[in-house]
Amino acid sequence: MAVLTVVPGAEVVEASREAGVRGRSGVFDMMARRRHEQVAFWSEPQSGYRGIIAVHDTTLGPALGGTRFWNYASEEEAIVDALRLSRGMTYKAAITGVDLGGGKSVIVGDNRTPDREAIFRAHGRAVNALGGRYITAEDVGTSVHDMEFVRKETDHVAGLLGRSGDPSPVTAYGVYVGMKACAKERWGDASLADRHVAVQGLGNVGFNLCKYLAQEGARLTVTDIRPGRVSTALAALPGTEAVSPADIYGLDADVFAPCALGAVINDDTLEVLKAQVVAGAANNQLANGRRHGEEVYRRGIVYAPDYVINAGGLINVYGELKGWDVERGKRQAGTIYDTLLRIFRLSRDENVPANAAADRFALERLDEARAARGAGVRGNGA
């Protein structure tokens, strides 16, 4: 069985394939399909900077979303990634209850480049030119240190050193409480003691999540493509077992926690997946949102929609913008538990997949906000 190689953009390839089925479309068609307000392209030959900033929706506030730095196979993949991710941020902000819109930026290139200052200062100037409609932060391929370069050029950047910093601990906490909500839904008991959890990816979020799970007495099987991360986890968390990256899907586990990259719920993995709960931090876990969301639901798997369960990072950044302390951010992330239970209830009542139920709540909040300000049509700025 060939399991889809997981790289940022794997879900993008799937989306591009879909677009191909419907016929090739230009940027305006792609924007219209997902209802994007703005997509800005930037190029600076001196530094080699090539960036795309997608502002999906600013009804609830300025569009917030991280900067992804990735060597995309094509320009189309980079655009589709920015469009998908920015729309996801709109939905995430809406359902999380924060007053922010959705945006995302991508920098096209090799994210291992040592020449970071020129690239990220160029990106900062691009962000600044949008005048606050878009606020950036770190994402795949970028770090809080890179954001310090961005800050030299703009105030519209969050997740900075000495402020809220690395959002991963709060994200991990949100995933942990979200997983408990899934357990409550699936087994009628929120406890994760003695539950077997398969964790894919032992990075900033995955490792912190493992610590919460170990504390509660869950049985852990972990994997990562970086052997050093696996040995660190095994040493820190006695009783934890490890498997190869390809073997994580077929484990006889209660919960599968994807904490690496997207598109891991796909035709191939669903064939072997035994877990009754899928709850993890990764973005865009469903290779095809509609088709795989329905398939997961049909199989009776309790799936925590990714943008709901991983909203701790967004909450952390929002807290930074609002001047909250870490504890307040963590308390807010705790509300992910109730949000998920609400989603599962709607999913059951209306017989729709959980990801569709989550979308409904997010759209409801957006519609209410539009109606409240008497817009009736999409607004164009914060």
Ligand SMILES: NC(=O)c1ccc[n+]([C@@H]2O[C@H](COP(=O)([O-])OP(=O)(O)OC[C@H]3O[C@@H](n4cnc5c(N)ncnc54)[C@H](O)[C@@H]3O)[C@@H](O)[C@H]2O)c1
């Ligand atoms: N950091 C946050 O606050 C945050 C917030 C929301 C969403 N997310 C999402 O959660 C996921 C994890 O974030 P992170 O900050 O921990 O990232 P990270 O880069 O620190 O960790 C990802 C880990 O996954 C491993 N990995 C990559 N491909 C793998 C594979 N095929 N099999 C097994 N392991 C693999 C990497 O080696 C790495 O250790 C990402 O999808 C990210 O977009 C993170």
